[in-house]
Amino acid sequence: MDRILLTLAFVALWVVLVLLMWKGWRGRARRQADAVGELPALPEDLGGELIAPSTGLYVGSTLAPSWQDRIAVGDLGHRAESELSRHTKGILLSRTGETPIWIPQDSIRAIRTERGLAGKVMTKDGVLVIRWELPSGTEIDTGFRGDDKSVYPAWTREENENS
Secondary structure (H helix, E strand, O other): OHHHHHHHHHHHHHHHHHHHHHHHHHHHHHHHHHHHOOOOOOOOOOOOEEEEEEEEEEEEEEEOOOOOOEOOOOOOOOOEEEEEEEEOOEEEEEEOOOOOEEEEHHHEEEEEEEOEEOOEEOOOOOEEEEEEEOOOOOEEEEEEEEOOHHHHHHHHHHHHHHO
């Protein structure tokens, strides 16, 4: 009987902890809602393709300059398999099971590689990070961990040529 009570106590504790994490995530989303605002809409014409699509993982987005202040608004905080491509009018991040993220060309501030973002830490230069400005005026960092990291120099070189 003692084992059953102990097991029930641990299950109850686990449920309480999950509910507290969920409540914290929702509170973070509420606090960030005004700073994030509406994301740019995906245009019908993306322009010519500058960098071919590359598969990988959407790591998440953070409020710049913090690499750990993960955005919880909408589905921006959801990690997902994704495909990243660059076009003359901007960058398209198509995410499996989530809404695509469109980063207009004129809102891109920098493209660089980092060791980590949004609580995900990897080896040196393991994450491609795009810093861009939302329509609300807030700058965010969006992270992508490519399946093939050999494409990263094309991304950072392309950005240096456009600066």
